[in-house]
Amino acid sequence: MTQSLSPRPLLVFDLDGTLADTAVDLVSTLNALLTREGLAAIPFQDARSMVGAGAKALLQRGLKANGVEVDEIKLDQLFSDYLLHYEEHIADDSVLYPGVTAALDRFEEAGWSFAVCTNKIEGPSVLLLTALGVAERFKAICGKDTFAVSKPDGGALLHTIAKAGGDPRRAIMVGDSKTDIETARNAEVPVVAVNFGYTDLPVETFKPDRVIAHFDELWEAVEELSAAFHVA
Ligand SMILES: O=C(O)COP(=O)(O)O
Numbered sequence: 565m566t567q568s569l570s571p572r573p574l575l576v577f578d579l580d581g582t583l584a585d586t587a588v589d590l591v592s593t594l595n596a597l598l599t600r601e602g603l604a605a606i607p608f609q610d611a612r613s614m615v616g617a618g619a620k621a622l623l624q625r626g627l628k629a630n631g632v633e634v635d636e637i638k639l640d641q642l643f644s645d646y647l648l649h650y651e652e653h654i655a656d657d658s659v660l661y662p663g664v665t666a667a668l669d670r671f672e673e674a675g676w677s678f679a680v681c682t683n684k685i686e687g688p689s690v691l692l693l694t695a696l697g698v699a700e701r702f703k704a705i706c707g708k709d710t711f712a713v714s715k716p717d718g719g720a721l722l723h724t725i726a727k728a729g730g731d732p733r734r735a736i737m738v739g740d741s742k743t744d745i746e747t748a749r750n751a752e753v754p755v756v757a758v759n760f761g762y763t764d765l766p767v768e769t770f771k772p773d774r775v776i777a778h779f780d781e782l783w784e785a786v787e788e789l790s791a792a793f794h795v796a
């Protein structure tokens with residue numbers, strides 16, 4: 565699958581709901597903040613599908629579910645408290661999905677490189693991947709605050725690819741949400757969706773190029789999509 569004259573092919577992963585099951589820690593932080601503010605905690609199942617647009621959006625959605633709207637100053641204050649709490653509990657209950665490490669091993673042996681393009685803030689993203697023991701496997705870990713644009717802007721993916729030393733014509737996005745699929749489409753990069761992440765509608769609804777139910781299926785999906793990769 566590799567060509568010496570071209571950059572190594574690149575897999576760009578979303579983080580929350582794709583590489584790592586982080587919802588328990590994200591929602592616990594949300595609920596810690598809401599209850600501190602005298603508001604109602606959001607049941608886990610409802611809050612799980614509120615993940616995907618970043619922690620600030622999660623916070624706003626949690627407030628809205630309580631019928632509360634706050635101004636920018638209060639939101640920023642809550643958000644900074646959110647990040648402090650979350651960083652202290654970054655991997656209490658967060659784990660890599662089954663098969664992630666084996667999949668990375670297999671692709672690495674075949675000459676692929678890896679990057680992360682997430683709507684999580686970059687700092688906690690690096691912290692989480694470090695706690696999970698895989699941070700050094702990624703050529704770039706890019707978050708919502710890394711560039712001037714974030715997902716679903718295709719620029720977030722294109723900048724991530726550039727930072728990782730890749731070529732958009734030899735890259736594939738792997739994500740769990742509408743946001744990821746739109747991002748990949750905007751950047752004209754093929755996209756594989758996992759069906760076990762955080763989305764209110766089934767991921768098939770958003771028409772990704774392939775859907776996988778386990779990381780063991782990633783190899784076959786990528787093999788098909790990368791057959792058309794530009795070479796040289
Ligand atoms: O934490 C979020 O809301 C989004 O993170 P993701 O882009 O890695 O899914």
Ligand SMILES: [Mg+2]
Nearest residue numbers: 578580581740
């Ligand atoms: Mg996600």
